[in-house]
Amino acid sequence: MSAHIPINRHSETRSEPSLSAGQRRVPSAKRPSLSLRLAAGIVAALALLPLVYLIVRTVEIGPEIVGILARPRTVAVFFNSLGLTVAVTASSVLIGVLLAWLTARTDLPGRHFWSTVTCLPLVLPSYVGAFALIAALGPNGMLQRLLAPLGVEQLPSIYGFPGAWLALTLFTYPYVQLSVRAGLRGLDPSLEDAARSLGRTAPQVFREVILPHLRPAIAAGALLVALYTLSDFGAVSLLQFNAFTRAIYVQYTGALDRSAAAVLALLLVALTFLILLIEYRLRGRTRYYRSSAGALRHQRRAALGIWRYPAVALCAIISLLALGVPVLVTGYWLLQAGAADGQWLQSIDITLNSVTASGLASAACVLAALPIVIYAVRHPSHSSRLMERCAYIGHALPGIVVALALVFFGARYAPYFYQTLFMLVLAYIILFLPLAVGSLRASLLQISPRIEEAARTLGRTSKQTLTSVTLPLLRPGLFTGMALVFLTCMKELPATLILGPTGFHTLATRIWGATEEAFFARAAAPALILVLVSAISIWIILKHEEGDA
Amino acid sequence: MTTETDQQSAIRCRHLCKHFGDVPAACGVDLDIESGRFLALLGPSGCGKTTVLRMIAGFEMPDIGEVEIGGRLVSGPDVFVQPEQRRVGMVFQEYALFPHLTVEENAAFGLNGRVSHRPERIHEVLTLVGLEGVRDRMPHELSGGQQQRVALARALAPRPELILLDEPFSNLDAALRDRVRQEVRQILRKAGVTAIFVTHDQEEALSLADEIAVMIDGRIMQTDRPERLYRRPASHLVATFLGDANFLPGTARGDTVECELGALPALESVQGEVEIMFRPEDLLLTADDNGPGEIIERTYFGHDQMLKIRMNSQTLLKSRLVGCCRGLHEGQRVRVHLETPVMAYPSRYGCPVATV
Numbered sequence: 011m012s013a014h015i016p017i018n019r020h021s022e023t024r025s026e027p028s029l030s031a032g033q034r035r036v037p038s039a040k041r042p043s044l045s046l047r048l049a050a051g052i053v054a055a056l057a058l059l060p061l062v063y064l065i066v067r068t069v070e071i072g073p074e075i076v077g078i079l080a081r082p083r084t085v086a087v088f089f090n091s092l093g094l095t096v097a098v099t100a101s102s103v104l105i106g107v108l109l110a111w112l113t114a115r116t117d118l119p120g121r122h123f124w125s126t127v128t129c130l131p132l133v134l135p136s137y138v139g140a141f142a143l144i145a146a147l148g149p150n151g152m153l154q155r156l157l158a159p160l161g162v163e164q165l166p167s168i169y170g171f172p173g174a175w176l177a178l179t180l181f182t183y184p185y186v187q188l189s190v191r192a193g194l195r196g197l198d199p200s201l202e203d204a205a206r207s208l209g210r211t212a213p214q215v216f217r218e219v220i221l222p223h224l225r226p227a228i229a230a231g232a233l234l235v236a237l238y239t240l241s242d243f244g245a246v247s248l249l250q251f252n253a254f255t256r257a258i259y260v261q262y263t264g265a266l267d268r269s270a271a272a273v274l275a276l277l278l279v280a281l282t283f284l285i286l287l288i289e290y291r292l293r294g295r296t297r298y299y300r301s302s303a304g305a306l307r308h309q310r311r312a313a314l315g316i317w318r319y320p321a322v323a324l325c326a327i328i329s330l331l332a333l334g335v336p337v338l339v340t341g342y343w344l345l346q347a348g349a350a351d352g353q354w355l356q357s358i359d360i361t362l363n364s365v366t367a368s369g370l371a372s373a374a375c376v377l378a379a380l381p382i383v384i385y386a387v388r389h390p391s392h393s394s395r396l397m398e399r400c401a402y403i404g405h406a407l408p409g410i411v412v413a414l415a416l417v418f419f420g421a422r423y424a425p426y427f428y429q430t431l432f433m434l435v436l437a438y439i440i441l442f443l444p445l446a447v448g449s450l451r452a453s454l455l456q457i458s459p460r461i462e463e464a465a466r467t468l469g470r471t472s473k474q475t476l477t478s479v480t481l482p483l484l485r486p487g488l489f490t491g492m493a494l495v496f497l498t499c500m501k502e503l504p505a506t507l508i509l510g511p512t513g514f515h516t517l518a519t520r521i522w523g524a525t526e527e528a529f530f531a532r533a534a535a536p537a538l539i540l541v542l543v544s545a546i547s548i549w550i551i552l553k554h555e556e557g558d559a
Numbered sequence: 560m561t562t563e564t565d566q567q568s569a570i571r572c573r574h575l576c577k578h579f580g581d582v583p584a585a586c587g588v589d590l591d592i593e594s595g596r597f598l599a600l601l602g603p604s605g606c607g608k609t610t611v612l613r614m615i616a617g618f619e620m621p622d623i624g625e626v627e628i629g630g631r632l633v634s635g636p637d638v639f640v641q642p643e644q645r646r647v648g649m650v651f652q653e654y655a656l657f658p659h660l661t662v663e664e665n666a667a668f669g670l671n672g673r674v675s676h677r678p679e680r681i682h683e684v685l686t687l688v689g690l691e692g693v694r695d696r697m698p699h700e701l702s703g704g705q706q707q708r709v710a711l712a713r714a715l716a717p718r719p720e721l722i723l724l725d726e727p728f729s730n731l732d733a734a735l736r737d738r739v740r741q742e743v744r745q746i747l748r749k750a751g752v753t754a755i756f757v758t759h760d761q762e763e764a765l766s767l768a769d770e771i772a773v774m775i776d777g778r779i780m781q782t783d784r785p786e787r788l789y790r791r792p793a794s795h796l797v798a799t800f801l802g803d804a805n806f807l808p809g810t811a812r813g814d815t816v817e818c819e820l821g822a823l824p825a826l827e828s829v830q831g832e833v834e835i836m837f838r839p840e841d842l843l844l845t846a847d848d849n850g851p852g853e854i855i856e857r858t859y860f861g862h863d864q865m866l867k868i869r870m871n872s873q874t875l876l877k878s879r880l881v882g883c884c885r886g887l888h889e890g891q892r893v894r895v896h897l898e899t900p901v902m903a904y905p906s907r908y909g910c911p912v913a914t915v
Contacts, residue, residue, distance in 0.1 A: 460655035463618055464710075466642040467649040468669030469717060478672065482659045 042389040043472065049381035054400035056378070057440055060415035061279065061403060067418050068276050071269045078273045083257070087274065091253040091281065094171065094246075095239045098178040102235045103228060105179065105328065106186025112321050114194045116312045124325040125191075131332035132184040133544045135501040135518065137244025138537050139181045141525040142336035143168060144248060145343065145533075152342065174251035178239050180332040185238070186231030193227030194220075212312065233289040240282055241408030243504040244518075248525050254278040255410045255504065262414060262508070272418070275411045282406050336537070343534035357520075357535040364516040364540075367431060367506070368499035371438035372446075372492040378439055379446035379491065384480075387454045388462075398447065405444040412437050413508035429511050437505040442498050446491040453487020454480075500543055517543075568627070569594040569753035570615065570721050575624035577610050584610040586777040588624070592753055592770070597744070598782075599768035600757045603800070607777040608757045612723050615755070616649050617642035629720040648714030648752075650724040654706045656698040662709050663694040669717035684712040688746055703731050704739045711743060715750050722747065724756035728763060740767055761801050765789060773797050789838075791826055791902055798836050798902070803865075805842065805876050809835045809903065816903050819872055824900040833903040839865065839879040841899045846886045850894040852876070857889050868893060 068075065078084060112118045113125035131139070146152045147168045154165050166172070197220065205215045243255040250256070254274060261271040314321055379401065386398040404412070416437050420428040427433050457480065465475040481488075503518045510519065517536040524532035568591050575588040584607040592598050600608045613619040615626055617633065617640060625635035628647065633640040648669075657665050663674050663681055670677045685691045688708040698706055707727065714722055727743065728736050744767050747754050758764050764771045765785045772782040781793040792798035795806065809818030811829040816822070818835055825835075844854075844866065856867035866887060868876045876895065880887070887893070 458653060458655055460651040460653060461657060463616070463642070464649065464651060464655040464657070464713070465668065466618075467616060467645070467647055467719075468713065469643045470668075471641070471643055478668075479657060483657075 042385055042394075046381055046385055046389075047393075050385040050394070050397050053378045053382050053443070054397040056436075057400045057403050057443055059419065060407060060412045060440060063419045064272060064276055064279070064411065064415040067272045067415070071272065074269065075273055078270050079277075081270075084270075084274065084277075087252055087254055087257045088277065088281075090171075090251065091240060091278070094174055094178070094251065094253055095236050097171075097175050098182060098239045099232050099236045101175070101179040102183040102186050103232050105183040106231055107190050107224070107228060109183070109325065109328070110187045110190035110194060112314075112325065114191050116314050116321070117318070118314060118321055118325070119318060120322070124322075124329070127329045127333065128325060129184045129188060131181050132188075133541060134181055134332075134336060135244060135503070135540065135544075136177060136181050136238075136242050137248055137503055137518065137522050137525065138336060138540065139332070140173075140177045140245040140248040141521055141530070141533050141537060142339040143173060143177050144525060144528075145339045145530045146335050147173075150528075152339065169250045171251055173249035174246050174253070176331075177245040177249060178242060180328070181245070182235040182238050183328075185234040186228065189227045189231035189234070190224055193224045197223050230289070233285060236285050237282065237406075240278070240285065241410075243408070243410050244522060248522065254281075255408060258410050258414060259504070259508075262417075268418065271414055275414050278408060279406070279411055282408065286406050336541075339530075340534050340537050340541075343530045344538065347531035347534060357517075357539060360515045360517055360520050360536060361539055363514055364500050364518070367434055367438070367510075367516065368496045370431070371435045371442070371499045372496040374435055375439050375442055375446040375495045376450070376488055376491045379443060379450050382443075383447055383450040383454055384476075387451060388459065401447050402444045404441045407441065408504070409437075409441055409502060410504040410508070412440050413505040416440075416505075417508060429509070431511060431514070434506060434509040434511075434514075437509050438495070438499050438502065441502070441505065442495045445494040445498060449491035449494060450484065450487045453484050453490075457483045497544060500540065568592060569596075569629060570755070571625075571627040572611070572615065573625045573627075575611060575614055575626065576622045577607075577614060577619060578622055583607075583777050585614070585621075588774070588777075588779050590755075590772060590779070590782070592755065594753050595751055596753060596769045597747060597767065598755045599764035599771045600755055600774055601761060601764040601771050601800075602759065602774035604759050606774045608774050609725055611774070612649075612725055612755065612757050615721075616647050616723055617645050646717070646720045648717070648719035648722045650707075650710045650714050650722065650727050652726040652729060654698075654710040654730070656706055656709055656713070658698055660698075661694065662690060662696050662698070662701070665698065665709055666694075666712045666716050668713060680716060684716045687715070687749060688712040689742075702735075704735050704742075707731065707739055708742070708746070711746060715746075715752065719752070722752050722754040724754060726757055726759070728758070728760075743767075765801075773800060775800065792836070795834065795836070795904060803839045803877055803879070804836050805839060807835050807874065808906070809833050811903050816901065819870065819874060820895065820897060823897055825903050826900045827903070829903045829905060832906045834906045836902040836904065837897060837899065839877040840881075841897055841901075842876060842878040843896055843898065844868070844878055844880065844887060844893045845896075846891055847894045848892050850892045852893050852895055854887060854889050854891045854893060857887070868895065870895075 071078070109124075109128050113121045113128065118124065144151065147154075147165065149165070149167075151165075151168075154162065157165075168176075201219055201223075202215050205219045206212075210218060241255065243259065246253045247256045247259060254277070258271050258274045258278070261267050261274060382398055382401045386394045416433055417428075420433050424433075427436075461483070462475050462479060465479045466472070470478060500516075501518060503522055506516050507519050507522065510516065515523075517540045520536045521533045521540065524530065524536075570590065570592050572588055572590040575585055576583070577585045586607075588607075588611050590598070590600075590611075600611060602608045610619060614621050614624075614634065615628075620639060621634055626633050628645060631640075632638050633645050657668065660668065663685065664672070666681050666684055667674045667676065670680060674681060681694075682691065685694055688711055690705060690708055690712060693701065693705065698709065701709065707730075711722075724743075728740055731739055740763065756767070765788075768785060770782060771785055771788050773780045773788065775796060780797050781788060783791075788797070789801055792801055792804075798804045798806075807818045807820065809816040809823075809832075811817075811825060811831060811833045813828050813830065814825055816825050816829075816833060816835050823835065844852075852868040852870045854866050855869050858865045863879055863881045866878045866880065868878060870876065878895070
């Protein structure tokens, strides 16, 4: 080669690999700061605290565990919970799939109306639903009073398995319905057209094409229902069905057998993890089923013909039970109570309590989620992923389990905080951290790391970049996260019941307590306020999501 | 910018290497750019050019090698200056404008963030990029070309030593691209700033840059002025990457090379077995029914056309002719001749079969 062609000598002649790097201790631009890792680590440890302490506590019991496990009562509780979960999941799937299909893919009269109305029960906490069912269908309830002149002395009991099954089905089927509806929307209509062109009839297409595609959506919804049922405390306790959550509460408050409560709680956690494991396995397979998104072509609607009458009747009955009864009952008892005995004044008090605890928790939760999310999204590594998983543990822990573990922990190691608002807020953070992490994560993923790098090239340090660029851009995620946590805290019952300071009543505990003692009039005003707050929060979230899009 | 920097290199990279796991992204990259020059880092996608840019900006730490900006060592053994202290402006491929700030606030970001802090400088850069009229708009209210110029204004405002542009024109549609390229070039000229831009588009590199560094598989193959790079590519690889090329085996004797087209003048003095290279536009054709070649394919592009010729020896050649060439149709026999000197590369393993 001639000399005056300016070839790069190094690149032509040398080929040494340069893996000797990384030994020097020079701060890299990409390495997360110590304070970020420390903050994320503390939050992850906090999230793990209840589970770890529960295990410690159970191990301490020693060989007595076998005895507790073998008690006939323990076995009965286990099968009660399992049976209820299976029954509620099955009936929710049936109703949810049917309603999703009727409202999304048929010519059901008034399908837009029904598709909204049948999803609304999701707003109601289970104990409000249980309150309504008991007040309407229970002994001395509204129905019986209506039927009394006809000579009906007694209605079949609402308490126990039938009541719990009915209540939980009525307030959980929307999970399946929403998930299946999304699945139906994501279904590429050309697949159905293809099946039809290959000689399949409409019912065959439903069985052979649509249903296999909906399987992941159904599974996702069903598993949500199963988790909800297993961890529900409100409906199960008010309707006096001896499932895990109620048994744990009774052991803790009544018998004061804390060891038995701990064993039951750990057993419940094991069952929950089993369900999550199944979900995880199933989710891994869903990818094969998902069709490509963005199929905006018109989907064919099935003609119901004569079947539209029973279809409308079904929608009406379910809406009446799940939505009509709570509204009627609440309205009836509000009128009964009247303005006489200062219910409203008391309600303002407890509403303030609810708002205070939930407000504190929502702000704290979002603050706690921030380091976890930034660490996991901006610095993906084994340890950051592990910490993020830890933050999600609240998703798998029933409220009563977290409450119980914190009571044990607080009584032994933090007597100063025991039965203070601080302890309650801590429980809320652990339980609802996944909501905050989820919405912050989605928000942070929308912000290109290039934008942060741009700030760095313009002279900002990584901390200044966080405050002047990342946080302002995260605002929608922070807001949604706070709203979600706030809403969920307002509805939370078991942790509030167990961890709330003495005499600290919230809307949730008031409704629960009043219903348990059959003072329905006292439950009505808080129930109305709670439903309104829930509805407003959901409206804000929806509004916000529209604004983003 | 201080006056000393005009005398010395604005940026110097020495033997930069970076691996991601086992995958080498850059191996022994050397760059040396004089102050005020505009360098294109040209290479196919995945060749490591963006990694080099990010090492200069301080977003990646080199495994080995040094980076010097304006005579100051910013990356080397035991030295790593954080990106915010390097005085390097960067224009990102997707612009990375701050969506929550207005145009002027974006421009002010590198000047402490407050518009009131340095109003005259913001006015100056926004005027320079021609966006003074839209200073109150939000980024999403601007066209792609305008967003590009906001990104440029933002990077220029703090008077950086160096501007880096990562595939700056790839997000613009073809109709807009040509105009924006020329605008950006003029803006950078007026600002008198040293700049490196990364591109995979050889036409873009040839038309915009003062100098081009061709990077393939993590290595810089050649750094040169555009004309020289095109006329005198240092290797077969660089020649093909920068455009269409004809290759023929030959024997060199100093200033001439013998090949099947006869004795041709060589651009550079060589000896022995060589592979010669010339551009299709250098190959001239004359219709001749007894000529040694036959036109086997003609592709018409409007302002020019590409003809494929098969010689009697089965060698295939390409010829690019401007304007209409009456009589040169498929199947026509032709004589071929060259009027420009050719490049000749020593062929170590004998000459590869000519490829077209």
